[in-house]
Amino acid sequence: MSGGDLETDVLVVGAGNAAACAALSAHEHGARVLMIEAAPEDQRGGNSTYTGGMFRVVYNGLADVRALIPDLTDAELANVELDTYTEDQYFDDIGRLTQYRADPDLAETMIRQSLDTARWMQSKGVRFQLAYGVHGFKHGNRFKFWGGGAVQVWGGGAELVKAWHARLAREGIPVLYQTPALSLLCDDEGVKGVRARRLGKTLDVRAKSVILACGGFESNAEMRTRYLGPGWDLAKVRGTKYNTGGGINMALAIGAMPTGHWSGCHATEWDMNAPPFGDLSVGDSFQKHQYPFCIYINARGERFLDEGADFHTFTYARYGGEVLKQPGQFAWQVFDQKVTHLLREDYRIKRCTRVQADSFEALAQKLEGVDGRKFLETVAAYNAAPRPDVPFDPNVRDGLCTRGLAIDKSNWAQKLDQPPYHAYGVTCGITFTFGGLAINPRAEVLDTAERPIAGLYAAGELVGGLYYHNYGSGSGLVSGAVFGRIAGREAAAKPSADR
Numbered sequence: 001m002s003g004g005d006l007e008t009d010v011l012v013v014g015a016g017n018a019a020a021c022a023a024l025s026a027h028e029h030g031a032r033v034l035m036i037e038a039a040p041e042d043q044r045g046g047n048s049t050y051t052g053g054m055f056r057v058v059y060n061g062l063a064d065v066r067a068l069i070p071d072l073t074d075a076e077l078a079n080v081e082l083d084t085y086t087e088d089q090y091f092d093d094i095g096r097l098t099q100y101r102a103d104p105d106l107a108e109t110m111i112r113q114s115l116d117t118a119r120w121m122q123s124k125g126v127r128f129q130l131a132y133g134v135h136g137f138k139h140g141n142r143f144k145f146w147g148g149g150a151v152q153v154w155g156g157g158a159e160l161v162k163a164w165h166a167r168l169a170r171e172g173i174p175v176l177y178q179t180p181a182l183s184l185l186c187d188d189e190g191v192k193g194v195r196a197r198r199l200g201k202t203l204d205v206r207a208k209s210v211i212l213a214c215g216g217f218e219s220n221a222e223m224r225t226r227y228l229g230p231g232w233d234l235a236k237v238r239g240t241k242y243n244t245g246g247g248i249n250m251a252l253a254i255g256a257m258p259t260g261h262w263s264g265c266h267a268t269e270w271d272m273n274a275p276p277f278g279d280l281s282v283g284d285s286f287q288k289h290q291y292p293f294c295i296y297i298n299a300r301g302e303r304f305l306d307e308g309a310d311f312h313t314f315t316y317a318r319y320g321g322e323v324l325k326q327p328g329q330f331a332w333q334v335f336d337q338k339v340t341h342l343l344r345e346d347y348r349i350k351r352c353t354r355v356q357a358d359s360f361e362a363l364a365q366k367l368e369g370v371d372g373r374k375f376l377e378t379v380a381a382y383n384a385a386p387r388p389d390v391p392f393d394p395n396v397r398d399g400l401c402t403r404g405l406a407i408d409k410s411n412w413a414q415k416l417d418q419p420p421y422h423a424y425g426v427t428c429g430i431t432f433t434f435g436g437l438a439i440n441p442r443a444e445v446l447d448t449a450e451r452p453i454a455g456l457y458a459a460g461e462l463v464g465g466l467y468y469h470n471y472g473s474g475s476g477l478v479s480g481a482v483f484g485r486i487a488g489r490e491a492a493a494k495p496s497a498d499r
């Protein structure tokens, strides 16, 4: 340390999931590690804190899940139906969801290392649980999990971040809060540290390697509009307000390669009266993901998408953007009583925009901003649409579809006929952005000639190339953990090997 400035082996920028994995991994490989974080300590953990903790990990059967969740009892397992989620299934999902654009090397690294990384996280104090009520419903006597979504971090993002910071403290890894990185220090040999701002003063942190793990640009209205397009400035932000694209911009400024779907993002249905940024007292409960069992109504009183196209885990990240395109950027999810028991706790929180009525005519009066006459026509047409004679089953794509509507509903298309009817007002909540920095499977940041920039690594949301168009829930934490762990190991090795 000299003249108020700092010096370390590995400097990690950010203090969320990817950053914690990077820091602990670098420490494990013998490096002195320092973390700097833009937020104050009481808002630490970035978007990772806001997560429900879904963790899309490969499991080849019960033994893998049991190893991750050792406290599962035989009695509990007797009520659970668990398929496998193999590497091949994971590849298929990523391929299909990204329209086969995902970087194959990054996807392969993430998928093949997902289970081992989860075990490594467990060794550092992170606990897992079955994702009851998220990707599995109790139908009949048993819970069935589908869509690769059986595993969740115990206690969600809040407990994940608590576990990480307990471990960082135990290993003696310092975190400087309220210290946003401003730019990278570099010369012809590569990156040598970061210029940051701490308590109103500029500070240089010199390091042999820098790992950027400081999120995407979802919280920056100007960058959203510039890259995602008009209207995206009007989206609410589901998580932290600190992910403003700083890490991406400072790397681009020294010649890093931008890659991935820069005009794409993960955005979901979010309570229309939620605050502009995430609120940790509510966490992710402003989300309203049970739309496969509703009909969606916009201001014109019309349906505008296929609510039952697939399990929500494979459509929710796209449908926020569809809501944003509607007049006034809002919509209502309308349910009847037959499916009330399937709705998650998120639909019962206090701060929920909800109306209820005994008839559609009365409900029409309460759907603020909606053309009530057209709404009544839409419900009547939906209820009258022909359906195949198949039973409703929330745990499979049941094929209970409408036929002959301008937009048919492909699954779970029961009639709405059991009052009282209830409706939930939603808008678009952005989760994170898809475009970012190009890295290789060693988490090295690449320049525009696709050569590694010496001393610079990246992990988590600011990495581009993994997600295009869509996303399967639970892969954000996995990608941050896998590449964070790799980045820490590589960054720790770099100083002695190359410099």
Ligand SMILES: Cc1cc2nc3c(=O)[nH]c(=O)nc-3n(C[C@H](O)[C@H](O)[C@H](O)COP(=O)(O)OP(=O)(O)OC[C@H]3O[C@@H](n4cnc5c(N)ncnc54)[C@H](O)[C@@H]3O)c2cc1C
Binding pocket: 013, 014, 015, 016, 017, 018, 019, 036, 037, 038, 039, 044, 045, 046, 047, 048, 049, 050, 051, 052, 053, 054, 055, 056, 179, 180, 181, 182, 213, 214, 215, 238, 239, 240, 242, 243, 244, 245, 246, 247, 283, 284, 431, 432, 459, 460, 461, 462, 473, 474, 475, 476, 477, 478, 480
């Ligand atoms: C409501 C919600 C629910 C979600 N649910 C899930 C889920 O269940 N499963 C899942 O896999 N994913 C989920 N996600 C996505 C997930 O949050 C992200 O993919 C993941 O947490 C990203 O981790 P990260 O470490 O890259 O970023 P973050 O956790 O956001 O950490 C980035 C950190 O960098 C800091 N920072 C930003 N700029 C700077 C700077 N210039 N200098 C220093 N520090 C800076 C930020 O303050 C922040 O602490 C959810 C997201 C939200 C918002």
